[in-house]
Amino acid sequence: MTEDEALIQIADILQVPPDEISRSTARDAVPSWDSLGTLLLIAWVDTNFGVVLTVDEAHALQTIGDILRFLRERKLLD
């Protein structure tokens, strides 16, 4: 999965149009990125990349870019 493809899927999980979020979009700016949204993101990462985020890793994700960076640093993206 490329970074752009991941971005589209993240937007889908958070139920926002892809063109309304970017790497700099903060968690606070996405109402659906609440506790339930975090669980959905954890499930998405596990399903697609086989990695279960720890609670600290999940809480450290404060922007969309943080999610992509997490995946990139673990060489989970194409």
Added chain:
Amino acid sequence: MAIVGSIAPRIRGIVTCVPPTIVDNLAPDQPGGPEANERFVAATGIRRRHVVAGDESLLDLCAAAASTLLASLGWAPGTIDALVLISETSSGRMVPHSCLLQSRLGLPNSCAAFDVGLACSGYPYALWIASSLIRAPGIRRVLLVHGDTTSRLVDPDDPSTSLLFGDAGSATALEWDPAAGDRTWHFSLHTDGSGAPHLCVAPAGGPRTDAAGAGVERLRMNGTAIFSFALTRLPPLIEETLKAAAVDRSEVDYFVLHQSNQLVLREIARKCGIPGDRMPTTLADFGNTSGTSIPLTVTMGGLARTRKRPLKILLAGYGAGYSWGSALVDLEPDAVLEHLTLQHVSTPP
């Protein structure tokens, strides 16, 4: 790590009981708001919950389940050798709920009775305790009673917990089986107390550790931590249980997991390669009923039974503690499975 095999007793029956009051998570008076609650229901699978109201209590639910079970089996109260009550929400104020229930059911003074304070992992642990007791001379019939009224612990203004939890009680009858031979049940039981702060009843700020704790005590749940814990711990739990029993997953008729929420169940099923039709769920109508969700899913999960052979069922519970455990057991074709709604609240002793 405790992975144990135990000579199998026989499950003679399971009865579950829920209170009559039903809460619809999509009702306009529920906290969270319509849009957020639609999203909650879609993700968790929890549409309705049964909750206690008025004077209804944990003891009422458990007593109704237990007395119905004894009647269905034709077991005289005097034949019960031990009563084990599992609950995270019993509040007997020094008196164990098992003692109150012993009196209410008319069980003999010769009946051993004690409480086990486990939460969502309680049912596998309870089956392990019961199977261990039944190996002892003089113990032939054990009544396991498992129930919780978690709805009374949640913050009614917090949709992340108040929409999640329902209430239920259950009773499971186990009996020494002289025909068991070397037939065994297998259990895998685990603990990690470092997870305690993530799911507990406490004032804001953490678990209460001494009598000086102040503030309103409510159920506090770090959903992210619990989710991560479940996804990390459950797949190896299931695998090690099957391995210890030398049973292939294809030989297991049903994987009955604690009904925490649909997200967890789907992820565990996917990670363990368990087909959806072999992982029954009761979330839609009952929500998360703590550890009682396991027997509730056995009675109400639509298990297809056959007269020809026992069902092989892997039960797995996980939650507060952290505590998690599994039990690989047989459910005989003649085992009584019943479910009832609490109709009449009798006067406690």
